[in-house]
Amino acid sequence: MxxxxxxxxxxxxxxxxxxxxxxxxxxxxxxxxxxxxxxxxxxxxxxxxxxxxxxxxxxxxxxxxxxxxxxxxxxxxxxxxxxxxxxxxxxxxxxxxxxxxxxxxxxxxDVAPSVNPGVDARQDKVIKGLQQLVSREVQLKDTGFRNGADHITATASFRTLLTGLVDELRPLAGDLPQGAELPTSQDLKGAPDKKVTADFAIKNGVLREVSVDLAPLADITQDGTFALVLRLGKGNQATTVxxxxxxxxxxxxxxxxxxxxxxxxxxxxxx
Structure with missing residues (x-):
């Protein structure tokens, strides 16, 4: 890059x-x-x-x-x-x-929306498959209370999780927009086989922040972090014209x- x-x-x-x-x-x-x-x-x-x-x-x-x-x-x-x-x-x-x-x-x-009764059934199957994938591959750990919130970490192998995610989504590949394709198994072999940890901050029972350190995915030897942070909250102003x-x-x-x-x-x- x-x-x-x-x-x-x-x-x-x-x-x-x-x-x-x-x-x-x-x-x-x-x-x-x-x-x-x-x-x-x-x-x-x-x-x-x-x-x-x-x-x-x-x-x-x-x-x-x-x-x-x-x-x-x-x-x-x-x-x-x-x-x-x-x-x-x-x-x-x-x-x-x-x-x-x-x-x-x-x-x-106008692009007419496709009506396919089988799509909902496939989506339900995909959601269940993803739930099983997370339960099987992701390790959860309670890391205590800090900065005003309870913290839970989720750790998984990036390649294993990504491969499983794509495999579960393949039944819906035919419903993707034209030109959009899921990566092949060969493509996924190039994904880093390293563990990545996401930190979830929960305050008063509500998820407030998710932080993922992407540094382990980089092919570098120096110590450091590269955090991708998602913060959730109430908007402070209305969207105006x-x-x-x-x-x-x-x-x-x-x-x-x-x-x-x-x-x-x-x-x-x-x-």
Missing amino acids: PDQLAELLAGARVAVSVQSKKPIQDSSGTDITGMAMKVSGPDGDLLEYRQIGDWTYLRAGVKSLEKATGSHLPTGDDLPPNANELKQVLGGGWVKMPADSFTKNAVGK PDQATQIDPDSLAQQLLQGLAPQPGSGPLL
């Missing part, structure tokens, strides 16, 4: 919030009133996403992305005159599009991105 990418990941933060008319655990899709996600790096926000009502809002932190990647994104002058949607995105302001545009295919037609969001056509944006990624005669790719 390049040092620049490693530094970006080490300093990255992802904040996700969901609002619902009901408690989250009892909510269905129709109960969700707002969702938001923000990806931030050491130099500022990289990407922000909000969905409120019938609209999806996006904003790219262009300057932060350039610092993080060490390269310059194209400006409006670098893009073709008809790349209006891409110019809006790379301008750094908010853009919006219909929320249901994400359920459409590349030609703009951004000011001055420009409406764009998602199909046109997709085409412009494909054109921008394709090599141009006599030059490199735009993105």
